[in-house]
Amino acid sequence: MDVLDRAEHYLLHHGRLIDRLRFQALFRGGPREPVLHALRAYQNPDGGFGHALEPDLRGGPASRNPSRWHCGSWTSWTPSTRRWCPPPATTSPP
Incomplete structure (x- = not known):
């Protein structure tokens, strides 16, 4: 199992939907539209992005x-x- 396979396995079990979709788009040739759709869940009313887009505090x-x-x-x-x-x-x- 190479590094990308291990990363994909980890994301499938622990990653957020947006992380899994980004991986597919960037490394497996997947479509980009689902990434943009998932990104909308993190959009603020003013058009900016937040709502835990950066998962800094997801750890223990x-x-x-x-x-x-x-x-x-x-x-x-x-x-x-x-x-x-x-x-x-x-x-x-x-």
């Missing part, structure tokens, strides 16, 4: 805490300017 508890820290340490909401901005350089992990 060990991966959630670093991800949570990363999200909170690199951006912060500034009410006066009503925008997201980087924190001061002195930010350190909790």
